[in-house]
Amino acid sequence: MGNRFIVIIICLVPLGLDARPISYSGGSTLMVLTDNMKDSVYYHYSPSYKYSIGIENINDKVFDNNYSYARFTYLLDRKNTEYSQRNLYFQSGISLKGLNNHFYGIHGDWETRRWFSGFGVKQVINKIKNYKEQYYQLGIAPYLGDYGDFHTWIMIKTKQNSLDNKWSTYPVLKFFKGNVLLEFGYNTDTEWDAHLMYRF
Amino acid sequence: MNRTFILLIMFTSFSWANNADDEMHLSHEGHLHEEMVDGEKLEVDPERFDRFVENLKNMQVAVVNVHGIVCDFCAQGIQRTFEKDINVKKIDVDLRNGKVLVAYAREENINFDDIKQKILINGQNAVGMKIIIL
Secondary structure, eight states: OHHHHHHHHHHTSOOOOSOOSSOSTTEEEEEEEEESSEEEEEEEEEEETTEEEEEEEEEETTTTEEEEEEEEEEEEEEEEOSSOEEEEEEEEEEETTOTTSEEEEEEEEEEOSSEEEEEEEEEEEOSSOOEEEEEEEEEEOSSOOOTTSOEEEEEEEEEEETTTOOEEEEEEEEEEETTEEEEEEEETTTEEEEEEEEEO | OHHHHHHHHHHHHOOOOSOTTOEEEOOTTSOOOSBOTTSOBOOOOHHHHHHHHTTOOSEEEEEEEEEOOOSHHHHHHHHHHHHTOTTEEEEEEETTTTEEEEEEETTOOOOHHHHHHHHHTTTOEEEEEEEEEO
């Protein structure tokens, strides 16, 4: 029961496998994430490249619970160079069922066309138990495609939460072409994760 | 020897500076050279550029040097923004070299500040521009 409780709590927060949390100005993004514990559908719209607003619906497969977050993401800092981009975001979400269920945190990344690194830290407030979650991720593109090509990323991700204090590390594969991004991650605790993103 | 000859031709044919209003005329018999004599790199993929201008006549191409284009999503945003501009005849993003190619009618007055703004609203930075008369 204890482990299941912990896993369920973890699943209250989407993994956010480093898809860009803000689109270009006027862009919309639809994200679908599923694993053995939950299904998540997240839509966000970016009036500006500096922030996005959205709604996320989460279906908890274990307790058959369904709830939604109203989400807001703000670009705190961006550094563009000739071959790289670095970002720092503030992320937040408030449950539509009540203000005492919400989360906030920061997410950062630095990437070139070859390398990717990212991290995220979140504080989750809810009626059951508050906790903190963090992750770090590194990736490399095995080849460099041109605009419009099929892109592939090989990544490794490690994450931890304050509920069980265990680090979980696992590989992530990301495929990307046109408006569609698809990610797969696997570890022995959460088994398969799949994340589909469509930008329009 | 050939390199010296090419460099001399480049030196006499083109002038490259950070001035946004710089213009140069391009002979389509050859490709864009990759580096100017002063060391300034143009870095436009010659094949890509030739494909881009293949059916363009009486036009001018703004080659915009952009910082922060690291993925297709960046490129898509830029492309869509420029496609909304009725004065833009054609647009291409060279992800590999961080360049945006924008074709305008020959008589169009290309405004670098407007281009910088279009790039900026997508979260990237335009840092230089070269205008090539076709």
